């Protein structure tokens with residue numbers, strides 16, 4: 319029976335830029351499917367799965383952490399959709415039309431951990447291209463304060479394991495296939511050179 323009582327649901331966050339803002343590295347067509355279909359569907363499915371469960375009313379981060387710790391099949395489905403919803407919002411913010419070279423504290427941290435920007439890009443690119451199948455390539459702050467590169471498979475996310483992500487690249491095929499087909503290395507190279515939102519990474523670092 320329909321109720322007019324407002325229920326706490328997880329909202330689809332707005333994109334931080336227009337759908338065509340990242341072109342030509344990522345086309346408006348890709349963003350319209352990736353955000354408007356893939357990301358939106360994770361959010362919609364999540365809301366359907368948590369309705370009437372103890373997860374309802376929790377924040378997205380809380381749902382990710384709680385469902386990661388639970389071992390049952392229902393929790394696994396909730397985790398997949400919650401983590402994908404969280405990862406995608408983090409991914410949109412990891413990019414900007416004004417990408418380029420890092421400055422300030424994030425530049426210092428990168429140089430301390432990787433030597434220089436070129437060495438970071440090489441290591442991150444190898445990890446992103448080498449992630450077998452669907453997944454994510456992350457720049458994270460390790461427990462010792464140094465920056466590290468990690469990859470996760472499918473929906474998995476550092477925040478489920480107490481990690482501190484600074485940036486993420488989506489390497490699921492849906493992130494680049496319309497523009498690059500099988501050329502994931504070309505997509506990752508252009509992503510690193512043109513789209514990285516270093517201010518977002520710095521904000522997450524400090």
Ligand code: MN3
Pocket residue numbers: 352356406488490492493
């Ligand atoms: Mn995706």
